[in-house]
Amino acid sequence: APWLRNLRGDILGGITAAVVTIPVSMGYGLLALAPLGESFISTAILAGLYAPVLGCLVAVVLGANTTMIYSPRSVVTFLVGSFVLHSLVRSSVPALQTASPEMLLALAFLLIFLVGCFQALFGLLRLGTLMKYIPAPVIAGFQNAAAILIFCSQLDSMFGFKTPVPLTGIPASLELAQLLGARITKAIPPALLGLITGSALYSLFVLLGWGGHLGQLVGEIRVALPTPHFLAEFKDIFMSPQIAQVLPLLLTGAASLAIIASLDGLLCARLVEADTGKRVHSNGELVRLGVGNMAAASFGGIAVGINLASSFANHRAGARTPLSLLVHAAAVALAVVALLPLIGHLPRVLIGAMLVAVAIQLFDRWTLQILRKLVTGDFPSARSMLDLSIILAVAVAAIEMNIVIAVAIGVAATVMLFLFRMSKSVIRREYRCDAVHSRKTREPKLMKILSDHGAAILVLELEGPLFFGTAENLALYLESVRRQNVSYVILDLKRVSEIDSTGAKVLLHAHDCFTKEGRHLLLSSFPERTQLAAFLKDMGVTAALTRGRLFPDADRAIEWCEDHLIVSQEGSAESGDEFPFSRIEVLANMSETELAAMKRALRRHTYRKGDIVFREGESGDELYVIAQGSASVCLKLSGSERETRLITFSPGTVFGEVALLDRETRSATVKADEDAVCYVLTRPNFDKLTDEHPAIAVKFLSNLGRELSGRLRRANHTIYQLAS
Template sequence: MVVKYCHVLHESKIRTTGNLYRIAFSCIQRTPDRGGYPPMRHLMIKGIRQTRLETARFDIGAACVGMLATLPQAVAYGLIAFYPLGPQWASFGISASIGSAILFGIISGMFGVNPFLVSGPRAVTALVLASAIQIAITRGSSAGDAIVIAFVAVLAAGIFQFVAGLLRLGNAASYIPAPVLSGFVNASALLVLINTLPTALGSLTPDITAIFEPDENSILFFAIAISLTTISFQFIAARTIRFVPAAIVGLVAGTAIYYIGVSIFPLANAPLIGAIEFSEIWRMPILIKTTPVWNELSPNIDIVITSALTIGLLSSFDTVISSRAIDARTARHSDVNAELRLHGLLNILMGFIGFLPGSGTMSRSVAILDAGARSRTANWASSLTLALSLLIFAPLVAALPIWATAGMVIAIAIQAIDQPTFIKLSKLVTGKFPYPRVIVGDVLISLFVVAIALLFNLASAVCVGVLVSVILFVLGMSKNPVRRTYLGSRIHAHRQRKVAIVECLEKEGHRIAVLELQGALFFGSCSRLRSTVSRCLETGIDYLILDFRHVTSIDSTGSEALRAIHQQCLDGGKHLFLSSIQPERRLSPNKQRSEPSSSSSPDQRDHRLKPRWIWLNLDANGVIKAVGKENFFAETDAALAHCEELLLRRFCDKPDRGIHRVFAKSLLLNGMTRDQITTLGHKAQRQRFKKGDLVFQQDDTCNRAYFLIYGRMDVVINVPGTGRQKRINTITEGTLFGEVALLDGAPRSATIVATTDALCLSLDGTDFAALRQDHQDIVTRLLLNLNRILASRLRQANMMISELEQ
């Protein structure tokens, strides 16, 4: 049982061996040794050791892939950074880049927050460093002075990153939309592919346009064959071979084909990685070794500042975005601010020693993930493997053809393309997606980000992508904020009223309108709200209710729109009411705030202490003062009931007072003679209730019906699982309630509470049975009238449901 459970855990791809240890030994402790089963613990430990070995095997293989992906890039970045100084500085540039890949990679891999974010030198920061050196050389600085200026800029960039991490500026990455992040991943993969493609085609220059030139040396078919062999074997191995990383298989296959070809046929020789002197990497720190030239910084401080800001911004941007993308792929959540602080300290160290600045890299991170990395060991081990390869396998590394390594990098770039976005795009092109409108916006934003990245750079692409997403969001939110509109003739307040009053409300209720608002009331949606209100008032509305139950936020423009609507209602003799806005009940800051009661639950205390931002915004912009607090209602039902009372005073008869007039106007006694009413009155029991009294509770067993002479009752139900109660209706004078229990004898479905002093007539099941035996004509008339009452309530409920479902 335990072994099977651990097998299930292993199949679920648990990455953390420590968790597996704890779960496994917990299972062992709970499983007593029984006779006949002594090998249980042995089998368990064996399974754990196998899992540990398997994790180590995957991590070592992924580290080798990471090393092979890092080496050619590090060589290229070193050549790029020190290109302005001439070929004599090539070995210095390569050692500075590889040193950064090793030292930066090991430390960030061991102590970084994101265990799968591989960090090291980047092409974009190498270009900025080359630009700083070029400007310094143009101004007349020597090579040594230019190098000092460049590495001081790297040190200052590290300080900038560290401060950004302390100020938690990395949290801004959480506001980057998913389509923009997908476009960043795809653009990174395409940029790596485009930059590597000329080398894979055998071009003598790194420019992609060179492959279209008629020069016979621009494209070598032998180079294409080597690159395609590497790519093909890498993809085949990814599907068939599990115990060896696919990138190594592809690289070995491409290298073997190359050496077989050049040894048998007179084919062109490929440029090789070449020998890299490990001793050149560990040198005296630049900023100590070249101390006498610090005086050169003063006239070139602008180069230091601009380069530092650029490198700091680009490095921070790459680190944060790459970490976020890796988190999305591995279902993790890393603290990007802690990552920024660590990278800032490391770049300070890189500038002091004289290594290239580092940042998080997507291509190398994806390489180790695709190779099966299980823990952070694969991360720092890839940099350690790079150092060991230069010490132990230097001849093998030096003999690797660039064409094969280019093919490996291209295969990794293709695998890094975001598959969900590619599938969505293919379905849109082929028309296989049934509702293309759902995904077309996300796909277009991703493609737009990719296009901007290819034309300009990744930083500009993400900034423009976020800007486009914000614009589309504002346009989407600027739709009509009115969720639904209904009239008082169709929807009534939760009050059980006499039939005559209900008929009056159905006749004159069109003068009441309720507008359910939704989303955010801001500058993009207020114009539509005012247009909808104007059209509504032109139809003869006298009482307007704005329901804020689904409103998420409001800005000053929204508050000004409400003030304008209120003034429009005043000018037209209309009345404006606002509902479902929680008032801010906290005391003013200069008064001592009362502590929450110890008997209150934590949720209730937290809810009470939360600021009610909509109310605060309305108060700050004078809306509450203009409209009047008396016109704010906690619930829309209460506002609707208030409007109905105002309407009834204008168009309906005055309310009946006295028991005789209530009986005379009651639908329950419709068609009865005076003698029948008198007989029924003798059977009924008169009951008085004070405000707050319970008439009956939910789930009580009772078969008594009540007729309310005067007063008001609330119908309350228990909300399951919350311990709270909710009012669902209000009973007014002249109405019948509790009649269902009289008919079927089932437990009460709700609680009735007297909200005012009230007088009721009640009839229980025993009296009703006696009445049915002695006065069948009265019971027949009662049942007929009761059916009419229930039919009227059902018709009204159906009307309200159909209206609310629109």
């Protein structure tokens, strides 16, 4: 079996992870249920220890193929404790104000059960991929709120503020040695190192007779075989007459907590994935976390997540299969049975100090970096300051109000900020086509027309979503374009991620206005066979522009505009007859005698539409002159059936000259776009021409050089135009 191939590593990893999990899980249990009072300390510690046992067992049963450890997390535990304190213990709901502590405990576990239900539902509905859209400032706000409240809630147990015990802070300070534990030794987990050093000093003070100046011990913890007895209590709660008062509070709190817990779990899972190399399936993880929380709550355990410290310890100690999760669960369960008497003699101050250490490590580093810049005078950007304001708003709401309001404030603020940022201009770049031409080569006379009048063609490259927040800006810009000397407007949709109904209506309105004025609106990079294309069809955009104004790329759209512009200036873009031999650019400035010699050196070839003139990699040394029709160099895009045009050669232009000059293999494939006629100059004929008529050969090469330099000059001009 695969699990037996790495038996030693999985056993060692599971035990090592358990050593990391046990101390912090006890602290998390106290953090979650401490608001219920001193009488629930033993229950809280057991709740913290039951959680990793049940979380790991459920994960394996549900098919987890990972070494991630499912145990309590600080942020999630803080949110549970915050709900228990603000929404249960200090509730304004009459039914809760008169409820017994035992009933409040059952409601706390019911909350965790409902959180699990929501998480499992998120996974079954495949919402795991959507969780990443919860804004980072909202999560940072919860982290900082958790850190602040955890830190402040443990100051009394550390320093004895309510009941003065002056020496309490000394073992607490040694417990904080876990912050430096990783630097002192890697052989002992930092939390365990802190417990050992703090307990040793506490015992020393007791031996010296200073026990009265120290805080209390955890106390006796009684444990029996756990059963899912809370399920019966959940049923009683739902059958009680007061459920109508309590259920809305529980559902809203559970939904809000489930969102944060799910995102926290998925973020941690991604971090573990980067360390282990095992891929994480978001929706499956949500189901496992959800069912794990339902099981933990039924047995009296707190919520579980993906514990990073334990997961990293597990993998780095040699674990490679889910067997390590079973070993981890067994080790924690054994600790519950065998070590509870010893746990009962732990000073409470050490548990408090351990949670303070967790709180210090929990502070969001991004927030601290922004605050450090403010303090040092190195003021961060306006965007960072806006993010900081959301972080502070969420943190204050989580501390002063409750998690439901905090989530609502954070998400609402971030959505408004997103809309503000997205309302910037959707126009990424614009350029005129007097400098930037299509990839269709033309004779110099026509290129001169495009250089003189090409400014009437305007290309607007759009980027991002074209929705109600950006569509109005585009509409205003198109309105201003109508007051300029522009006859053709190409909207390039290559980088447009989304178009809503408002954006579609702006396109329709612009098309109507342009058409009435004799102008032309074209769409390039039109997304064929996509949801966006179907939406534009439903909105009537496709029908209004017609297929003749929709192009696969900007190059084809520019070519259409150039042809239309040439017709308006010249009367026709191209004649159907063969291009006059004497007007071919590479034969310029030649006499009738010289033209006759060139005609003898050239061979006439005809090609049908779709014929391959030559293929990439073929040997060949011929130069081609297009006399009629056209031919294109196309490149097939990897991963699709689409092709992109590199260049199109029209009558009077030359291609294949590189192979004639350097005698290397063909660098590209050329295909006839339509029935075409070419004059072909082979290398032997060129050599013969050079020997017999060297002056003609020199003229030919001079003309060819001028043609190539013209292409290079136009390319440089285009690059400058696009880069500016």
